Amino acid sequence: MIDNSAKDVLHTRLRRDRSALLWKLDGLSEYDARRPLTVTGTNLLGLVKHMAAVEARYLGEVFDRPSPHPLSRWQDHDGSDMWATEDESRDQIVDSYRRVWEHSDATIDELPLNAPGRVPWWPEPHSSTTLFAVLVHLLGETNRHAGHADILREGVDGRTGMRPEHETRIDEDARTAYRAKIEQAARSAASLQA
Numbered sequence: 001m002i003d004n005s006a007k008d009v010l011h012t013r014l015r016r017d018r019s020a021l022l023w024k025l026d027g028l029s030e031y032d033a034r035r036p037l038t039v040t041g042t043n044l045l046g047l048v049k050h051m052a053a054v055e056a057r058y059l060g061e062v063f064d065r066p067s068p069h070p071l072s073r074w075q076d077h078d079g080s081d082m083w084a085t086e087d088e089s090r091d092q093i094v095d096s097y098r099r100v101w102e103h104s105d106a107t108i109d110e111l112p113l114n115a116p117g118r119v120p121w122w123p124e125p126h127s128s129t130t131l132f133a134v135l136v137h138l139l140g141e142t143n144r145h146a147g148h149a150d151i152l153r154e155g156v157d158g159r160t161g162m163r164p165e166h167e168t169r170i171d172e173d174a175r176t177a178y179r180a181k182i183e184q185a186a187r188s189a190a191s192l193q194a
Contacts, residue, residue, distance in 0.1 A: 017142040024149040046083035052097040059104035062117040
């Protein structure tokens, strides 16, 4: 049986990864927080909005503990859970995510890791699950999107790292030389394969 120390480790990691995702918004203009940074429109504030909805549903609905706060729409075919409209402020989205954390943390604290849950959007027979399985799944989702945010933020202003104390900034000359070195290695390898 999995003990409470495992639960503490999972919960600590989730808290760390949530904070890493939010940190990627620090110091950005309203435009840079919202603008599409990939061909599919992925943007930093949209990743936070999406994760608020994902976490609220996995650590709320799945365990019959619906959020006491209104949730944004989720998994719409139009992708509206992945970007912020002009009517949604950054503060609203960040505050919503933080309120989700409180509700999620209460679910994690109050339920044992083997607490049963049901994920209605997963196909049968996989829809029956436990808090342990959901925490592992949610850690993967949060980590995945925090990684997206890290790459997006690097593209905006070169800021990298998981937390402020790990922030790395490379001067532009060093960055250009490093990138050129990698580009040359890629071209050389491609010519050898031709």
